[in-house]
Amino acid sequence: MPLLRPLRTLALTCLALLCVSLAVTAGPASAKKDLESMFQDDNSLIFNDAPGATAKVMDELKTLGVDRIRVSVFWATVAPDSKNTVRPADFDATNPDAYPPGAWARYDQIVRLARERNIAVNFNVTSPAPFWATGTPAAGREDLKETFDPRPKEFGQFVVALGKRYSGAWTADGSLIPRVRYWSIWNEPNQAAWLSPQSARDPRSKKAFVETAPVLYRNLVDAAWSALQLTDHGKDTILIGETAPKGRKNELDTSLPMDPLRFIRNVYCLDKNLQLYKGSSAIIRSCPVGPKALTDFVTQHPALFQATGFAHHPYALTSKPTAKFTSKDWVTIGNLPDLTKLLRKIYQRYRQLIPDKQKNVPLYLTEFGYQSRPPDPTGVSLKQQAAFNNESEYLAWKDPNARTLSQFLLVDDKPIEGKSDLERFGKTFQTGLLSCTYIKASDTCETGKRKPAYGAYALGIHLPSARATSTRNLKVWGVARIAPRGKVKITVELRSAKKGSRFKKAGSLTTDAKRGYVFGNVKVARAGDVRLAYKAANGLTYHSRPVAFALKKKK
Known part of the structure; x- marks a missing residue:
């Protein structure tokens, strides 16, 4: 099974929005870019007694770029x-x-x-x-x-x-x-x-x-x-x-x-x-x-x-x-x-x-992690979990004193006894990138569905500002853990906010050699959405979640 669901690459026609000179330029240098990706899931790594289970989880973490x-x-x-x-x-x-x-x-x-x-x-x-x-x-x-x-x-x-x-x-x-x-x-x-x-x-x-x-x-x-x-x-x-x-x-x-x-x-x-x-x-x-x-x-x-x-x-x-x-x-x-x-x-x-x-x-x-809804009724939505994880990593990345950020849980905790979802999930960690398929007979969790946060961890994106500047520059930050370490080209794609518009390549950013982070400016003409794309050696193209942006209002 591929890491992220690959999206078919389509031949795009020239849209009025994007038929302008588009370019991506490197953003201002960060004081510190070496933010190590740490991960923790004791249940999956220490107490996973199924034959070969720990090795399988470790393989997945390696593929995720941990x-x-x-x-x-x-x-x-x-x-x-x-x-x-x-x-x-x-x-x-x-x-x-x-x-x-x-x-x-x-x-x-x-x-x-x-x-x-x-x-x-x-x-x-x-x-x-x-x-x-x-x-x-x-x-x-x-x-x-x-x-x-x-x-x-x-x-x-x-x-x-x-x-x-x-x-x-x-x-x-x-x-x-x-x-x-x-x-x-x-x-x-x-x-x-x-x-x-x-x-x-x-x-x-x-x-x-x-x-x-x-x-x-x-x-x-x-x-x-x-x-x-x-x-x-x-x-x-x-x-x-x-x-x-x-x-x-x-x-x-x-x-x-x-x-x-x-x-x-x-x-x-x-x-x-x-x-x-x-x-x-x-x-x-x-x-x-x-x-x-x-x-x-x-x-x-x-x-x-x-x-x-x-x-x-x-x-x-x-x-x-x-x-x-x-x-x-x-x-x-x-x-x-x-x-x-x-x-x-x-x-x-x-x-x-x-x-x-x-x-x-x-x-x-x-x-670190965000509690998701479902299953925790007090958590944030699945889309918000992905977005908040990316934004939080951006905050840690730009902090010159931070050295590592650890995602807590690959798989959500199993539920506890209770009559309501709040009782069953509210006191457990539902911060995983994968949901828990609960097996009551063995009182264990098996790997469930991938949340949007799973893809956002492998190929993340965040806009420091959701509004482009008056000169039509939009700052884009991202992390491509899915890509191999070293300087790798990550494509930046744009689409119009107009219904039916498709994403089109706007340029590319190069990851830092050690951790896979990208940061730069993209030229935009109209409001719309931006995402990152990475074409792997296996021929599959993976995409980050799309993020909406607007233009700075004229005075």
């Missing part, structure tokens, strides 16, 4: 006796061979299959944690057990085992396991589903809560950082953060999600005015006090200043990419500069240089 996959390394999935509150006797957690037989098999398979296809791997090491490595939540909150107060020492030992096994020198099944060179620490630590408690009772007050998850996360980062240094991964890409985009504004409680910027400030022991916590406010947050607090903090927590970059999940989910939100501490794809600004001020506050002498801390957008 550069890297993000893979969740779930601590409890690998650890022995993860549902037991008593740690296994004589268990050396730093030794990969001490783990249960087959515990690593899923991850070994992924890194091997990825290596064969020249797809890079990001290991995100995260909860759920084994019960013997967590604290005890309050009565009635057993739902938090897998994420409650995880012990940094135990986590560090697990990361040591990971670092050893995926060092490129470890052998399994008679052959070396490929090295992993790209790591991120924990997933969405500002969400109780991944790390709890988010907040705890302030011992100085009967009613107030104090931020707790930032302290827990700081300690987990310290442990993982040390473990990666010990196992010769110190020069790898190591990301911290992995924060979710929204919280409950100023509300704090055991399981209420925390606003990301508030969470980050507290990780770095800074209050809302970016001043170091002092006195009891510092002590209850495990922050240093005294005249050397600044230097002590940097010395105690090197990863917070030496990590390769900061990872974030800038989901808007059901709002347009440029939507503005009421909370100043939320960060979605539309206000990434707010995150950049905070991180820069934090480094300045501690008088630290940003890694690799960058102007700003590099941002790694490691989860």
